[in-house]
Amino acid sequence: MIDFNVPPSTGKEPVYIAQAIANKKICGDGPFTKKCHRFLEEKTGAAAVYLTTSGTSALEMAAILSEIGPGDEVILPSYTFCSTADAFVARGARLVFVDIRPDTMNIDETKIEAAITDRTRVIAVVHYAGVSCEMDAIMEIARRHGLKVVEDAAQAVGSYYKGKALGTIGDFGCFSFHETKNYSMGEGGALLLPTLDKRDEAEICREKGTDRSRFFRGQGTKYTWADFGSSYLPSDINAAYLWAQLEMFDEIFNDRMKTWQTYDEALRPLREAGLIETQTIPEGCAHNAHMYYIKAKDLAERTALISHLKALGILAVFHYIPLHSSPAGLKFGRFAGEDVWTTRESERLLRLPLYYGITPEDTARVIEGVRSFYCH
Ligand SMILES: *Cc1c(COP(=O)(O)O)cnc(C)c1O
Numbered sequence: 031m032i033d034f035n036v037p038p039s040t041g042k043e044p045v046y047i048a049q050a051i052a053n054k055k056i057c058g059d060g061p062f063t064k065k066c067h068r069f070l071e072e073k074t075g076a077a078a079v080y081l082t083t084s085g086t087s088a089l090e091m092a093a094i095l096s097e098i099g100p101g102d103e104v105i106l107p108s109y110t111f112c113s114t115a116d117a118f119v120a121r122g123a124r125l126v127f128v129d130i131r132p133d134t135m136n137i138d139e140t141k142i143e144a145a146i147t148d149r150t151r152v153i154a155v156v157h158y159a160g161v162s163c164e165m166d167a168i169m170e171i172a173r174r175h176g177l178k179v180v181e182d183a184a185q186a187v188g189s190y191y192k193g194k195a196l197g198t199i200g201d202f203g204c205f206s207f208h209e210t211k212n213y214s215m216g217e218g219g220a221l222l223l224p225t226l227d228k229r230d231e232a233e234i235c236r237e238k239g240t241d242r243s244r245f246f247r248g249q250g251t252k253y254t255w256a257d258f259g260s261s262y263l264p265s266d267i268n269a270a271y272l273w274a275q276l277e278m279f280d281e282i283f284n285d286r287m288k289t290w291q292t293y294d295e296a297l298r299p300l301r302e303a304g305l306i307e308t309q310t311i312p313e314g315c316a317h318n319a320h321m322y323y324i325k326a327k328d329l330a331e332r333t334a335l336i337s338h339l340k341a342l343g344i345l346a347v348f349h350y351i352p353l354h355s356s357p358a359g360l361k362f363g364r365f366a367g368e369d370v371w372t373t374r375e376s377e378r379l380l381r382l383p384l385y386y387g388i389t390p391e392d393t394a395r396v397i398e399g400v401r402s403f404y405c406h
Contacts, residue, residue, distance in 0.1 A: 032396060034345040037209035037216075038386040040278045046270035058263030059243075062270040066220075069276045073188075074195035076203065076222040078229055080236055081269055082262045085184040085206025085219035089117035089154075091262055092180045092202035092221065094235050095228055096152050098123050105145050106154040107137040108354040108365060108372045114154055114182045115353055115362065125363025126150070127354040132371045133310040134158065135379070139167040145366035146175055155200070156182040160212075160320035161311055162191035165199045172200075180204065184219070187212055188283055188318035197222040207272055212286060212320055212386075213279070215272035218264050236262040282386045283318060289384055289393055290319035296397040297324065305404045307378075322382045324400070329377040336380065338403045344396055346380050 050062055063081050070079040082088040098104065100122030106114055108127035115125050126145050131138045135158045142153060153172050155163045172179045179200030183189070186196040187205050197203025203222035207215045223232060233243035239259030244250050275282060300306045307325040311317055326332040332348065339346045352372045353359035382396050 032344045032383050032388075032392045033385075034347050034381070034383050035210050036385045036387065038212070038214050038275055038282060040274050040282075042274035042277065043271045046274050047267055050266045050270040053266070056266050058265060060266030060269065062266045062273045063264070065273050066269050066276055069273075069279075070205075070220060070222075073279065074198050074203075074222060076195070076198045076224060077226045078223040078232070080221045080232060080262075081207075081215075081264050081272070082219045082221055082236070083264045084113075084217050085182075085204055085208060085211075086113040086116060087260075087262045088204035088206070088219040088221040089113055089180070089182060090120060090260070091232065091235050092204055093117040093121045093123070093152075094258070095202060095231055096178045096180060098151055101149060102151040103147060103149040104152045104154055105137075105142060105150060105366075107156055108352040108359065108369070109135055109158070109350060109376055110156040110182065110353065111184070111350060112353060112356075112358065113184070114156055115359070118152070118154065119358075119362050123151075124149070125353070125359070127352075127359070127363055127365045127372075129365075129367060129369060130371050130375065132375050134161050134163075134312065135375060136161065136163040137168075138371075139164040139171070141367055142168065142171055143175075146171075146177070150175070150177060152178045152180055154180045154182060156184075157186040157189060157196050159309065159323065160186045160189040160196075160318040161309070162186070162189060162196055162315045162317075164312075165191045165194075169199065178202070183222075184208075185211065185320045186318060188279070189320075190316040192314045198224050200224070202228075212282060212318055213272065213275045215264065215268040215275075218268055218272060221262075231257070235259045285386050286319035286384065289388055290322050292390070292393050293322045293382060293384075293397065297400065300401065300404055306400075319384070322384045323379050324382065325375070325378040326380060327378070332378055332380055335400070335403050339396075339399045342395070342399045342402075344383065344399050346382050346396075348376075348380050350376060352376055
C-alpha cells in the first residue's frame, strides 16, 4: 500500500527529545523552542516567530491580536480547512466567504472588495498548496479599507511571493507543523510577526495573559496578569522533534520538490491531451512542494479514479467540502457573490501521495496508476 502521507522524520528526533528531557526544561520556551524561533526568524525574515501548540492556535492568536469581536466580519475563502474559520468564530465573528480562482484554488483577489462592509475587520487568506495568493493586490485593498490581513500559511512553510516569505507579508502569519505538513512536531504551529509592534501583546496572549516574557528579558521587576490570554506554547519535547527537521530544512524541501517535479513532468502528456489539469504556479510564486494535485473532469470521474488507484494499492485523497455548504459554515457565515468555482473545482481535485522520503519506485507506481486510468 502506498500511503497518502507519512509523517516526516530525519532520525535525529529521539536524540533531541532525550536531550530535552536531560535539560530538565520540558515546558515551553526551552532551548529547543528558542533554536526553532531563531531558525524560523532567519529563514523567513519575520521580526518574531513563536511556536504554538497547533496551526489552529496560531490562527486563534492572530484573531485575538486582530481584536476581533462579536459581530465583526472576516473575509475568507470557502475552500479551506475549517481552522481558518474556527479561530474567528471563537471571537464571535461572522464569516464572509469569497470565491476562489480556479488556477490556484486561492481566494479570488478581484472579488474581495465587493464583500467588504462597514463591519469587515480582517481578510484571512489561505496560501493553498503552498502557492501564494496575490498579496500585492490583497494588501492594497486591506490598507485602503483599514483592514488587517491574516495569512493562513499552514501549508506554506518555505514558500515565497516576489521574494518575501509567506507568513511575513500580512499583519500576522500562521504556520502549521502538524504531521501532514512539510515540517512537523506532531501537533504544532507558529505565529509570525512582520514587525515588533505587536510583540508584547503576542507574548502576553501566548503565556496565559502574563507579561512573563518581558520579565524574563529583564524589562520589568515582576510579572503579572496583564491581559486576556491562553496557553499556546508547546512543550520543548515537541520543539526538539521539530528541530531535527528544521536542521535538515533544505534536504526535506529538495526531496519533496524532486517528487513534485517528477509527477509534473510525467503527467504533462495527460494534461496536454486535455485529460486532466495540473497545478498552476503563477509568476512570482516560489512554492514548497507541499502538495501535488490533479483535477479530473468532474466528481464522477474523480470517484472512479480514486477507486482505480485504491485497487492498485495507492491512497489518493481529496479535500475540502466547501465551508459555506457545511453545517457550521451555514450557521456562522454567508457566501458573498456567486460560487462560480469553489464547489465545482473542489469536486474535481485529487491529491497524490507526496511526503518526505517517498521512493522513486512508489512515485512511478502512482504515475502509472493515473496513466492506466486515462489510457486504456
Ligand atoms: C493544517 C492546516 C491548518 C491547521 O493546522 P493544525 O496545525 O492542524 O491546527 C489550518 N489551515 C490550513 C489551510 C491547513 O492546511
